[in-house]
Amino acid sequence: MIDKRAALYTLSINLFFLGLCLVFGNLRFGAIDDYFMSGILSGIYGENNVHLTFVNALYGYCLLPLYNLFPKINWYYIGELASIFISLSIAGYIIIRKMGERWGLILATLLTALCASDYYLVIQFTQCAAMLSAVGMLCIVYGLDKLGTDLEKKKKAFIIVSIGIVLLCWGSWMRWQAFLMGAPFFAMMFLMKTRELRNSKKTVLGTFLIIFVAVFGSHLFDRHMYHLPEYKTYIEFQGPRALLGDGQNYNQQAVYEDLDEMGYSGKDFTMLTDWTFYDNEAFAPDSIRIITDVIDRYFYRYNLQSWPALVLRALQKSVQSPIFFAWMSFCFALFVLRTKKDLWVWFSLVMVLFLIGYLLNLQRLVYRVETGLWLYATILTIPLLKERSNISKRIAVTMTFLIAMCNLCVYAISGFQVRAPNTGELVSVQNELVDYADYNGLQAYMDSLSDSTVFFMKMNSYMRLSRKKNPPYLAEPKGSWDRIYSFGFWTPYFPDVEKSFRKRGISNPIKDVVLDNVFVIDEPLLVDFLERHYYDKVQVDTIRNFGGMVVYKYSLVTDALMRAEQ
C-alpha cells in the first residue's frame, strides 16, 4: 500500500541529514523559552506541570507518560526533533510520489538539506509549529487531490488526509500563531485546486469541519487550562509583559516623559522595559495598566505608502535564508514542469510580502517567523508539482550524491555555525560558549547555602545560566530551579514559581531582596527603586564574583524604618 521505495528514499535522506546534525552540530534549543517549557514539564519547580504557556497543554499530556517511564530523557526536545523528522520525511515522500523517483529524489534532498540546519540545530517551538502545520496542510491537499482524481485509492487517500489532520493539530499545539500564519497559504492552495477538487466537495467540507473542530477545540481546551484561580495573575500579566519587554513599536521617550509628568517615575518604566518587573506591589498588573495605557497613545502608525520599499528591503534580506532558495527552486520547478500553475509563484510571493509587511508594522519581523512564512510558501508548492520527462538515473543519483556530499563538507567544517533565530545572521555557537563565568563555582556556592536561601537573577544572567545546564536531550532534574528565579522573563507569577518562594518566606520578589535569605545575582541597581517605593535607606554589598556572575546582598541600613510599616 505504501510506496516502499519512496519511503526508503525519504527515510534515508532524512536520516542522513539528522545524522549530520547530530554528529557535527551543537545540540541546543534555539530559544530559552523551550528550555524553560521543557523544564516546567519535567518539573524543575518540583512537580511535572503541563501549563507550558506557549505550547498547548495537550502536548504536555501526551509526553507525561514518557516522562514517568524515563524521567532522565527530555521528551519535549525529542518530540520537537521527531516533529521535524516526521514532517520532512513525509514532505519528501510526497515529493517523490508526485514527481517520480528521479526528479523527486533531487528535490526532496534539496528541501531537507536546506531545512536541516535551521530546524534541527536551532530547534524552536515556533519553527516546529510552522513545519508541522505546513506539512499537515500538504498532506491534506495531496490526499484530497488524490481522492478527487483517483477514486480507486480511496483508503490510501483517507489515511494521508488523516495524517495531515494529525500533523496540523500537532502544529497548532506547538504554537497557535505560527499555525494561523499558514492559514492564508492553505486557503490560497484550495483556490488553485478548485478544478481538481470540484468532484469531492463533501469530503473537502467534511475535512474542513474536522480540522476546525480539532484545532479550535484543542486551542480552547488549552486556554481553559489557565482559568484556574492560581493562574489568574499570571495570565493577566502576559499582555503587559510582552508589550513592555518586547514592544518596540511605540515612542518610548514620549511615554517616559508623560509618566514623569504624571508623577510616576520614568525610571520605573525603564526598569520594566529592561525586563525587571517581578514586584507584585509597585508593578502589579493593575498598576502597570496606567503605564500600558500611556503606551497605547504612542504606538507608531506607519504610513502605508512607505510599505512597498520597506518590504522590498526585507525581501533583500530574506534572500540570504536557505528556505528562500528552496522556495525559488520549487517555483522554478513549477515553470520547468509546465504545470500551468505558475500563478502560485506570484500569489505566494505577494502573500509572504504582505505578511512580512504586517510583521514589520508590528516591528516583530524575526528570522524564525520569516522563515516560517517562506516554509509555508515552499511546502505548499509541492501539491502543484507533477511528473514530467524523466532525467537519466545516473544524473539523479549524481545530483543527490553531490548535494549530500556538499552538505557533509559544510557540516564537517562549520557545523557549529547556525542562523540566529532572531536576526538570521550566521553565528557560531562556539562564540556563545566563550563565557568565562564560573558556573560550577556559582552552582557549588548555591548548593552550599541552606535550602531556605533563594536567588533572584537578572534575566540575561538567568538565560545564560540555563545554557550551562544539561544538554537538551537530558531532562533537568526535578526541583533543580526551585531556588533560582528571574526578575524578568515570562516566569513571573507562574504558580509553581510563586509557591516555591512563598514557602521560603518571600512574598514580593523585588521588595524582599533585603531579607536575609535572599541573594541577588547580577542586579546591583535596585537601590534607587527600593528607596523610592519601600525603604528609607538600602545598601548593596558584593558577596562573591564568579567570573562575571556577581552575587549581591541587599540590606536595610540600620534604623531605617520600612515606610510600609509607618
Place this chain on the structure above:
Amino acid sequence: MKRVLYPLIAAALVTIAPFLSTFEKGQDIVHGLFDFSVLALLLVFLFVRDKVPFARKLLMAIILVTLYVVAIADLQNILSYKGWRVGWRIIIPLATCLSAVVLLKPVKAFGLHGVSLFLFILLMAHFYLYQIFPSQPLLEFPIATWLARTASNPDWARNNLTTEFKEKNNATDSVSVTRYYVDTTRNNVVVLVESWGIPMDSTLFTKELAVFEGSIKDYGIHFRMYSRTRTAEREDLLDSAWRDSTRRRDSLFMPNRFAALGYKTSFLFGGDSTIQWRYKYIHNIGFKESFWTDSATTDIVMAEKIDSLLNQPDSVKHFIAWTTRDTRFPISDNVAETEKLYYERLFGTLQIVADLAKKHPDVRFLVQGDHEPILSPLEFQRKFYRRWVPFVVLN
C-alpha cells in the same frame, strides 16, 4: 534570443536614459539597470498587441499611459536626489517610452507563462546578484521608491522648524537661557509656565506674546532636551558646569550664585512638595526657601504670594523661581475640549504674570515654557512644535 534581448534593451533604454541625461560628475546615485515595472509593462504590452483579441487598442493605450507615468516617477526619483525640477525633462520619458514601443515592433510576444517566467528569473537574479554587487543593482523599483519618498510624516513639521521661523523668533539652541537675562543689580523672578509650547499656528503665538505688550524687553524661543517639568526646572537654573582637575563634573546653579551675592532665594509651587519628587532636588539646587501648599493652589494665589514677597519692606534682594500649575495636564481626552480649556487657562496664567510684571516695573521677569503640551491626545500634541518653548524677558 531576439524575444528576450529586445524587451531588455527597451526597458534599459527607458531606465537608463533619464539617469544618463541628468548625470553629473561625482554624483552618487545607485540606480538599477532595468526598471522592473517598465519591463513588466512592455511584456504585457506585447502580449496584448499580439494575443488579445478584444479591446486591443484601448488596453494598449492604457498600458502606454501607465508606462509613461512609471517612467516619470523614475525620473522624479532621480531628480529629487539632486534637488532639480522636472521642467522640460518631462519629454525624456515620453521619447524613451515611444522608442521602446517602436523598438519592440518586430518582436514576437511571449505567452503569459513566458512573461511570468521571464520576470521571475530576472527578479531572482536581481536579489541574488544584489548580495554580491550592492552598488549596482540589476533592477529598479521606481514606484516603491516614489511612494516612500513622497510619504508624508505628520511629525516632520513639528520636529523641524523652518529657518525663517527660527530667524523671526530669535531661536536659540541653548537649553538654558535664564543665565543670559538675569540681572544681578535688582530683583529677579523666573517664571516657568506649565505646558507653554509654541503652537504651529503662528497667529496664536502672536496673540500669546501680545499679553505682555508694553513690558517686553526681549523674547525668543529655545530648545529643550526633554519635555519634562523636572528637566526644565533644573536645567534652566544652571549657571555653569565644568570638570575639576580630577575630571569630576561639578556645576553651579543660579540660586547658589545669587545667594552668594546676598539674595534671598525662594522657590514657589502651588502644590505638595512630593509632586514629581521636588522635595529631593529643589533644595539641592540651592533654594534656601521653598513655598508649597497642601492642596492644589491656583496661579492667582501664588502670584499674590510673590507680590507680597516683593513688597516686603526689608532691603534684601530677591531671586524667585515659580512653576505655574493652572495649565497642568491631563485636561481631557477630547481634543476640542482640551484645546478650549488649555488656551483659556494659558491666557489666564500669562495675564496674571503680565499683571504682576506691570505692578513691579523695577523687577526683572523671565517667563518661559517648561515644555510643549504632553500627556494629552496625540492630535492635540501635534499642534505644537516638539521640544521648543518660548521665553519672554520683561522689564
